[in-house]
Amino acid sequence: MKKIFLLISIVALGVGQLSAQFENSKYNKLVWSDEFDGEGLPDPDKWGYEEGLSIRNNEYEYYTKERIENVFQKDGLLHIRCIGKDTLRNAQGEIINQKNVKGEVYHITSASIITKGKADWQYGRFEVRAKTPLGSGVWPAIWMMPTSDYILQGWPNCGEIDIMEFVGNMPSYVHFTAHSQKYNAKNSNMRSKAALCADSFFEFHVYAIEWYRDRIDWYLDGVLQFTYLNDNPIPGQVSIKEEAKAFPFLNPFYMILGFAYGGSWGAEGGVDADLLPLDYLVDYVRVYQEGEVGIDNENAPEAISVYPNPATDILNINSEKGVKDVSIIDVSGRVIDNYTNIDKTINIAHLNNGCYVVRITDGEDNTYIKKIIKN
DSSP: OOOOOSOOSSOGGGHHHHHHHTTTOSEEEEEEEEOOOSSBSOOTTTOEEOOEESOSTTOSEEEOSSOTTTEEEETTEEEEEEBSSOOOBOTTSOBSOEEEETTEEEEEEEOEEEOTTTOOBSSEEEEEEEEOOOSTTEEEEEEEEESOOOSSOSTTTTOEEEEEEOOTTSTTEEEEEEEOSSSSGGGTOOEEEEEEOTTTTTSOEEEEEEEOSSEEEEEETTEEEEEEEOSSOSTTSSOHHHHHTTOOOSSOEEEEEEEEESHHHHTTTOOOGGGOOEEEEEEEEEEEEEOSSOOBOSSOTTTEEEESSSBSSEEEEEETTOEEEEEEEETTSBEEEEEESOOSEEEOTTSOSEEEEEEEEETTOOEEEEEEEEO
16 A cells, blocks of 8 residues: 655655655645555546547547456556457447548547546646556546536636646657637647656656646646746636636646547557557546645735846845745746746846746745746
């Protein structure tokens, strides 16, 4: 049985360092987890299933329900198995998982398990330790969708949080994305990050987000990779519907672990179904929400101040508790610069003119967010 600690001194694959990374996060209370220590199908009290053929993105797989061949726990790991040449028939003997693509016929099965109807969350830290499969056509993911789209209806308006996506034809990268009405691929302004992770199919990695009222931060093995900013983070500044156009992440979302194959992105560059079956492995899923330590407060000028604003060359940071770490993030969420153990000033002369977010960690590991204008 695995043991869960907020602090772990020494653990394989650097998990101890990862836990230390989040030690002072405001999201420090474990509220839900699955360690996959059982046998057989996933815990039915925690997971349900998507079911059907090509339910999105013109994918090739048929997602099965409660089928041990496609999803099972063994030796402390969840296996989501994508199988080729796996014909399914209904009670009438008709094939239900035949997919025809450019003259080729595929009979592929896989699984997508979901917490919808079992658990959902609004804000928090979501950690998944996983190892991807490798092969042309594979498209495993960890993602979240709203339990209800009562604010803005339809996709992408309702919002989608992709904690991690991997496509087999880009094996050196994992992808972090959020979708909204304002920022999406159809508008050619999708906010996302392709993070270098050349061994995701050889080693387990921890993929995590921290979801706040004003932003979502993505982490790979505890290292900040990407931030999606709320254009209107102050409650009441605009209507909820107006705010949700850019940041629809204002209501509960549920989690999905799925192994897709082919489709609009997975098939880019071709597929090789002869490589199947392949397994997508998940070690654990953990959800943390607000506990008693840590701070993330934009409205605390007595503790942290940043000036001048607008700034031209030099940015001054005044902190009662010192400055341990500073990140400069552009409006697309890309981390431009990172500074550690600075004195009281940083040089921003090299930045292009525009708006930026300054993320500051003080000497006691409290985190603050400030917005600046570079002239």
